[in-house]
Amino acid sequence: MKVGYRWLQEFVDIPETPQQLADRFTNVGLAVDALEIAGSDAIFELDVATNRPDCLSHLGVAREIAAIYGSELRTPKFQLREAEHRAADVFSISISDPDLCARYCGRYIAGVKIGPSPDWLKARLELLGVRPINNVADVTNYVMLGLGQPLHAFDADTLAGQQIIVRRADLDEKMTTLDEVERQLDPSMLVIADAKRAVAVAGVMGGAETEISSATKNVLLESANFDPLSIRKTSRALGLTTEASYRFERGADVEMARFACDRAAVLIEEVAGGTIFRDVIDVYPRRRTPVTATLRRQKIQGFLGVPVEDAIVEGIFQRLGFNITKHSHDGWTVEVPSHRVDISREEDLLDEIARHHGFDRFPSTLPKWSGFGSHLPFESDERFLRSRLAAAGYSETIPMAFSDESTERKVRPQIAPVKLINPMAENEAVLRTSLIPSMLRTIQWNTYHGIRDLQLYELGKVYWDGGETRSLIVAATGSLRPKSVHEAEREFGFYDIKGDVEDLLRSFNVAMQSAVNSVPAYYHPGRSVRLGDLVVFGELHPDYARDYKMRHRIYIAEFDIQLLFESRIRGSIEAVPRFPSIRRDLSLLLSKGIKYAEVEQAVRSVAIPELAGVEPFDRLESGSFPESKYALAISLTYQSEDRTLTDDEVDVFDRRILESLTERLGAELRQ
Amino acid sequence: MSSSDGIGRLRAIERQFDRDRISVADLKSLEDIRTRYLSRKAGLLTLELQNLGKLPKDQRADFGRVANEVKLKIEASLDTLQATIAEREKQTALGREALDVTLPGNRRRVGHRHPLTIIRNEIEDIFVSMGYTVEDGPEVESTYYNFDALNFPAGHPARDPRDTFYVSEHMILRTHTSPVQVRTMEKIQPPVRIICPGRVFRRDAFDPTHSPMFHQVECLVVDEGITFADLKGTLERFHKRFFGEKTKTRLRPSFFPFVEPGAEVDVSCVFCDGSGCRVCKGTGWIEVMGAGMVHPNLYQFVNYDADKYTGFAFGGGIDRYTALKYNINDLQLFFQNDIRFLGQFA
Incomplete structure (x- = not known):
C-alpha cells in the first residue's frame, strides 16, 4: 500500500526525514518495499502484514508514527452542515443477513453537480497512483485512503424503490459490475440490492447501472462493514480483488463507518455542491463488544527475556490507543481499540511491547539445556552411500517430483499415483511413482545440451496413493572414459553397471542374492538382472529409450535403499594369510549357451576348503575349436590357513575340479 | 737391466695410460683399456711386473713400490671412469624415457553431490x-497438520488452491x-x-x-x-x-x-x-x-x-x-x- 509523507503529516508531526521514517517503519514491522522521493514529498510503498488492516490508511500509519515518536495523533476536524430534510424520509436501508454485514451507514446528498475534482484532490490521488474519475467517486477513494473505510456512492435516482437491502444474492442472479463485466452471483455472496435487483457486490465492487454519471443529481453514500471471510470468498470466486475487498477481507474498523460517512459527505458537498440530508441512516445490528486483554508483568521477562520498565509499557499502550482499565502490581488490563482486530490475548500485547520497545533492545542468549542432538536414522548410511557413488563417478541429481500419469503408468502400471486437483500443467498432474522418467528427462536435458557421457544418481522420494518412500536410482550412458591422447574411448557397458552394483552391495556387506529373471518390461530382456527385492539393473529397453529420443544405450540400477540399509552388517575383518597362495589357470572349451554361473557352480560343488577364489579372465567366441564351443580361461586360487600348499596337492585339486566341469558341463581342457 | 729402466718403463706406461684414458667414452672402451693394461695374461702393467724377478734383489723394493703405485692409480682412475660413464649412460637412458609432462593427466570421473x-x-x-x-x-500432508493445527484460520489465503496443491479436500502437498x-x-x-x-x-x-x-x-x-x-x-x-x-x-x-x-x-x-x-x-x-x-x-x-x-x-x-x-x-x-x-x- 502506498502512503504519502505530506499526507501523513496532516495526521501527525514527523520529526524525521522520509528515509529515517522508513527505517522506523521497518523496526515496528511495517515493511517498506520502496521509498520514492517526489519533489518535496515522498511515497512509501508499505507491505502491510495481513493481520494489520488498521495500517491500510494514512490515519492508521499515522497512529504507528505517533507511537514511534510519542507525538499527538490528529483526526480530521470538519464542520457538518445538514439540511432540514431527513435522509430517512427519502430512503430506507435494511440488512437481511446481519451475519455478513455488521453495520451499514448511508447518507443522502441531493443536488450535486458531477464534474472533475479540484486540482488538490486529483493531485493527491495521482500521487498515490489512483486515477481520478469524477468529484464524487474521487472523494470516496480519498476518504478510503485517508481513513481506511471503503465507501461507495450510488446514483440515488437509479435505485428502485428508494431503498437499500443488504442480502445474499439469489440463485442465478446476475449483475454487471463497474468494470462492465457481467457477474454470475450465488447465495454465498452478499449483495447490495434495491427493490428490484442487486446493485453492488457488497464490499467488492458497485454495479454499472447505478454508478455515478455526469447526469447524477442525488447521491446515496454507503459506508459499511462486511464479514471478512465472506468478502474473501466472494472476491476469490469472482476473481475480483479491489481496494475495498482488500480491506474488508482483512477486517475494517466497524466504529469508523459512521465517521467516514460524515467525512465523505462533507467533502462531496465541498467539491460537488449539493445538500446533505439530516442524519446518517445507521443500521448497526451487530454491535461490537469491547475487547479487553491482560498482560502480566512477569510474563514480559519470562517471554521476552528481560524486564521492560512500567513507564515504557504504559507509554506504548497509551500511544497505540489502548486504555489501561486496570493496573496492579501483577500487570495491566487494557481495552483494545476497535481498529485493532488482531488483538485479544496476552501474547498479542507482548508482541506490541516487543515491537515498539524495539527487537534490538532484547539481548541474545542461547537456550540452556542438557542432552544431545542426533541425525535422522540411516543418515550415516546415506552419507556413506553418497560418498561411494561419488567415488564411482556418479553425480547427484534432484529433479522435480511432478509427472503425468501415462508416463508413470508405463513404468509402474500397478501403482495408483497421487493426483493433484490443481496442477500447474497437464503433464505435472501427478507425483512420480518411480525415479525412472525424471532420470531419463535429466539424461535427455544433458544430451540436448551436448553432454552425452553421464553417470548420475538420485536418492529421492517416490509417491503413491497412500504413501511415500525414498528410493535410489543409478544411471549411466555414453563413454565411461572419453578418448584422450593417452587412451582409447571406452563405452559404458552392462558389466560396468553390474560392477558398480556389486561394489555398492559389497560396501554395505550385503550378500549377493541369486539372480531372478523377472525384470520390468522397460529393461532389455537379455541384459538385465533382478536380485531379490534389493536391486534390479541392466540396460534400458531400446523401445523405452526411444520414448525419450535417446539413441544411445542407457544403463540403470534401482535399489530399495531401506532394504539395503537395514541389511547392512559390519563384516568381520580377517587377518592377512600367513602362507603363500597358489594360482592355477584352466583354459576350458565349453558349449555355447553354458553360463558362467554354471561353471562357477561346478567348480565350487567340489567343495575344496583350500579353494579361495575363482575368477574368469579370458573368453574367446571363436578360434581353433568347433563353432559350437567357446573358450573360457579361469584362474583358481588355493590358499591354506596352516601350511604352504604343495604342487602335488594342488594338482589333485585341479584334477577334481576339471572332472566336475567335464561331468556336469562337458567341458574339455583346451590344448 | 736395472730398476731405473724398469721404473722408467712403468712411468711410460702410466703416461701412456693417461693419454689413452681420454678417449674412453663408453663401457666397452673402458673394458678394452682395462684389459690392455691390467689383463692377467697380457696387460701392459702385468707384463712389466713379470720383470720383477729379473731385478737384483736390492732394487726390487723400489720397482715394486712404483709398480704398485702405478697399478693403484690406474685402477682408481678406471673406477672413477666407470662410475662416470655408468652415470652418464643411466642419464641417457632416463632421457630417452622422458614424457611430455605438460600433457594433461588421465582423469578418472568423480561424481558430485548436489x-x-x-x-x-x-x-x-x-x-x-x-x-x-x-x-x-x-510430503503429502493433511490440511489439519499443514494449516489447522498451525493456527491458519479457515479461509486464510495460504489455503487458496491458487497457492497450494490439493490432492483431495483435506490432503495437500505440504x-x-x-x-x-x-x-x-x-x-x-x-x-x-x-x-x-x-x-x-x-x-x-x-x-x-x-x-x-x-x-x-x-x-x-x-x-x-x-x-x-x-x-x-x-x-x-x-x-x-x-x-x-x-x-x-x-x-x-x-x-x-x-x-x-x-x-x-x-x-x-x-x-x-x-x-x-x-x-x-x-x-x-x-x-x-x-x-x-x-x-x-x-x-x-x-x-x-x-x-x-x-x-x-x-x-x-x-x-x-x-x-x-x-x-x-x-x-x-x-x-x-x-x-x-x-x-x-x-
Missing part, C-alpha cells in the same frame, strides 16, 4: 552440534515443513528441540526466484523458560556458523499465524559485508527466514500447558541458503541437473 545436499548436510550438522534432533514427515513440528509435539512432551529439513510445494511458476517445489529447514524449541532472547541468540549463532563469524543477524517484526511476536530474519549481506551491493539491493541486509515465538494456540492442538511452556520456531529455504552460499542467482539451476552446473560442486 549443492542442495551439501548445504542440507551442513545445516543439519550445525544444529545437531547445538543439541537438536533432526525429524522428518510426509507448503512448509511445519507439520513436522506439530507431529513431533503430538508424540513427545517438552523439552522439544528439533529441526525439520524437507521438500515443500507451492503453486508458484518457475522463475529465477520461485519454484513449485523447493526445500526448507525449520527449527522448533519448546521448553520452560524459552524466551525471545533465546530465539535471537540461536539465530545469530547459526548464521555465524553458516556464513562466517562476521555475520550479523537482524529481526524485523512481521506476521505469521503460528508465531507471535513474528519476525523476518535478515543477515548482513554475505557479498558486501553489509556495505550495500546488487544482491542486497544496496540495503546491506538479505532476508533469509521467518521466525517468532510459538503462538500459544498451537499448544492447545498438542495438549501442552501453554502457561508452563514457551518456545520459538524459525524456518528458511535450503535452496535460498544454497544460492547465497554459492552466489547462484537462478533457482532453476538446482532442478535442471545440468552436469555442467553439478560438476562444480564437491
Whole structure:
C-alpha cells in the first residue's frame, strides 16, 4: 500500500526525514518495499502484514508514527452542515443477513453537480497512483485512503424503490459490475440490492447501472462493514480483488463507518455542491463488544527475556490507543481499540511491547539445556552411500517430483499415483511413482545440451496413493572414459553397471542374492538382472529409450535403499594369510549357451576348503575349436590357513575340479 | 737391466695410460683399456711386473713400490671412469624415457553431490552440534497438520488452491515443513528441540526466484523458560556458523499465524559485508527466514500447558541458503541437473 509523507503529516508531526521514517517503519514491522522521493514529498510503498488492516490508511500509519515518536495523533476536524430534510424520509436501508454485514451507514446528498475534482484532490490521488474519475467517486477513494473505510456512492435516482437491502444474492442472479463485466452471483455472496435487483457486490465492487454519471443529481453514500471471510470468498470466486475487498477481507474498523460517512459527505458537498440530508441512516445490528486483554508483568521477562520498565509499557499502550482499565502490581488490563482486530490475548500485547520497545533492545542468549542432538536414522548410511557413488563417478541429481500419469503408468502400471486437483500443467498432474522418467528427462536435458557421457544418481522420494518412500536410482550412458591422447574411448557397458552394483552391495556387506529373471518390461530382456527385492539393473529397453529420443544405450540400477540399509552388517575383518597362495589357470572349451554361473557352480560343488577364489579372465567366441564351443580361461586360487600348499596337492585339486566341469558341463581342457 | 729402466718403463706406461684414458667414452672402451693394461695374461702393467724377478734383489723394493703405485692409480682412475660413464649412460637412458609432462593427466570421473545436499548436510550438522534432533514427515500432508493445527484460520489465503496443491479436500502437498513440528509435539512432551529439513510445494511458476517445489529447514524449541532472547541468540549463532563469524543477524517484526511476536530474519549481506551491493539491493541486509515465538494456540492442538511452556520456531529455504552460499542467482539451476552446473560442486 502506498502512503504519502505530506499526507501523513496532516495526521501527525514527523520529526524525521522520509528515509529515517522508513527505517522506523521497518523496526515496528511495517515493511517498506520502496521509498520514492517526489519533489518535496515522498511515497512509501508499505507491505502491510495481513493481520494489520488498521495500517491500510494514512490515519492508521499515522497512529504507528505517533507511537514511534510519542507525538499527538490528529483526526480530521470538519464542520457538518445538514439540511432540514431527513435522509430517512427519502430512503430506507435494511440488512437481511446481519451475519455478513455488521453495520451499514448511508447518507443522502441531493443536488450535486458531477464534474472533475479540484486540482488538490486529483493531485493527491495521482500521487498515490489512483486515477481520478469524477468529484464524487474521487472523494470516496480519498476518504478510503485517508481513513481506511471503503465507501461507495450510488446514483440515488437509479435505485428502485428508494431503498437499500443488504442480502445474499439469489440463485442465478446476475449483475454487471463497474468494470462492465457481467457477474454470475450465488447465495454465498452478499449483495447490495434495491427493490428490484442487486446493485453492488457488497464490499467488492458497485454495479454499472447505478454508478455515478455526469447526469447524477442525488447521491446515496454507503459506508459499511462486511464479514471478512465472506468478502474473501466472494472476491476469490469472482476473481475480483479491489481496494475495498482488500480491506474488508482483512477486517475494517466497524466504529469508523459512521465517521467516514460524515467525512465523505462533507467533502462531496465541498467539491460537488449539493445538500446533505439530516442524519446518517445507521443500521448497526451487530454491535461490537469491547475487547479487553491482560498482560502480566512477569510474563514480559519470562517471554521476552528481560524486564521492560512500567513507564515504557504504559507509554506504548497509551500511544497505540489502548486504555489501561486496570493496573496492579501483577500487570495491566487494557481495552483494545476497535481498529485493532488482531488483538485479544496476552501474547498479542507482548508482541506490541516487543515491537515498539524495539527487537534490538532484547539481548541474545542461547537456550540452556542438557542432552544431545542426533541425525535422522540411516543418515550415516546415506552419507556413506553418497560418498561411494561419488567415488564411482556418479553425480547427484534432484529433479522435480511432478509427472503425468501415462508416463508413470508405463513404468509402474500397478501403482495408483497421487493426483493433484490443481496442477500447474497437464503433464505435472501427478507425483512420480518411480525415479525412472525424471532420470531419463535429466539424461535427455544433458544430451540436448551436448553432454552425452553421464553417470548420475538420485536418492529421492517416490509417491503413491497412500504413501511415500525414498528410493535410489543409478544411471549411466555414453563413454565411461572419453578418448584422450593417452587412451582409447571406452563405452559404458552392462558389466560396468553390474560392477558398480556389486561394489555398492559389497560396501554395505550385503550378500549377493541369486539372480531372478523377472525384470520390468522397460529393461532389455537379455541384459538385465533382478536380485531379490534389493536391486534390479541392466540396460534400458531400446523401445523405452526411444520414448525419450535417446539413441544411445542407457544403463540403470534401482535399489530399495531401506532394504539395503537395514541389511547392512559390519563384516568381520580377517587377518592377512600367513602362507603363500597358489594360482592355477584352466583354459576350458565349453558349449555355447553354458553360463558362467554354471561353471562357477561346478567348480565350487567340489567343495575344496583350500579353494579361495575363482575368477574368469579370458573368453574367446571363436578360434581353433568347433563353432559350437567357446573358450573360457579361469584362474583358481588355493590358499591354506596352516601350511604352504604343495604342487602335488594342488594338482589333485585341479584334477577334481576339471572332472566336475567335464561331468556336469562337458567341458574339455583346451590344448 | 736395472730398476731405473724398469721404473722408467712403468712411468711410460702410466703416461701412456693417461693419454689413452681420454678417449674412453663408453663401457666397452673402458673394458678394452682395462684389459690392455691390467689383463692377467697380457696387460701392459702385468707384463712389466713379470720383470720383477729379473731385478737384483736390492732394487726390487723400489720397482715394486712404483709398480704398485702405478697399478693403484690406474685402477682408481678406471673406477672413477666407470662410475662416470655408468652415470652418464643411466642419464641417457632416463632421457630417452622422458614424457611430455605438460600433457594433461588421465582423469578418472568423480561424481558430485548436489549443492542442495551439501548445504542440507551442513545445516543439519550445525544444529545437531547445538543439541537438536533432526525429524522428518510426509510430503503429502493433511490440511489439519499443514494449516489447522498451525493456527491458519479457515479461509486464510495460504489455503487458496491458487497457492497450494490439493490432492483431495483435506490432503495437500505440504507448503512448509511445519507439520513436522506439530507431529513431533503430538508424540513427545517438552523439552522439544528439533529441526525439520524437507521438500515443500507451492503453486508458484518457475522463475529465477520461485519454484513449485523447493526445500526448507525449520527449527522448533519448546521448553520452560524459552524466551525471545533465546530465539535471537540461536539465530545469530547459526548464521555465524553458516556464513562466517562476521555475520550479523537482524529481526524485523512481521506476521505469521503460528508465531507471535513474528519476525523476518535478515543477515548482513554475505557479498558486501553489509556495505550495500546488487544482491542486497544496496540495503546491506538479505532476508533469509521467518521466525517468532510459538503462538500459544498451537499448544492447545498438542495438549501442552501453554502457561508452563514457551518456545520459538524459525524456518528458511535450503535452496535460498544454497544460492547465497554459492552466489547462484537462478533457482532453476538446482532442478535442471545440468552436469555442467553439478560438476562444480564437491
